[in-house]
Amino acid sequence: MSNLVYTSNIKIKRKKGSLRHAYLPAEKEPVQFGLHGAIAKHYGVSDTIDDPHATTIDYLISAVGGCLTGTFGGALKVRKIDADNDKLTSDVIGEVELEDNVLVIKRILVKYTLLAEEKDRKTIERVHKIHKEYCAVYKSVYKAIDITSELKIETI
Template sequence: MTGTFGGALEARNIPADDGRLVGLAEGEVGLDGKTLVLQRIHVRFELQVDPDADRATIDRVHGFFADRCPVYRSIHPQIHCSTEVTLVEA
């Protein structure tokens, strides 16, 4: 998911390479009968930006990128996936 989000940002001239974009994922496991299954995944993106970064474009890309992400499309809706993005001024 990080690669798809980063690629979509880069396509809009928002730098996401060289460690500027990091994705931190957490999963929640539950029981389905007697079997452990992954039920939820939450990805927190941290993006280093310049003070004059186009935050509206970043928010817009964050709003649609998952629908174009192969990983997201492979696991959703069987596994609930959520994301958030935190901007860190460099």
């Protein structure tokens, strides 16, 4: 059994229609959730809505990508490989399918691009293979979502 180390307290306010505000710890302004595109269309709302916002699905996908990118970058930093100042970027692709008429995130692909020295390639590749196991968000959702990553190293 694990020990509780953190409790996240978040307030959600439903504003109008699909628009919700989430008040997150350490953020001065609320995060807005809404609808757009194919997700709006699925819920019977015009896919050209006047005030589109990222959906909760988008936020979950970005949380996975953001946590993995941070974990990978942090692991590189420990090994004295600089991944700051936009040297490490990621493109995160989430695939959502219909399951019992419910939108479900099935796959997330995180595509890293890292600007690094050739001498660090083997270390970078080794870190890439293991970094997911140290990511809090990955460890929280990987049993429900197929999460993979790819790495492209551009030498400097």
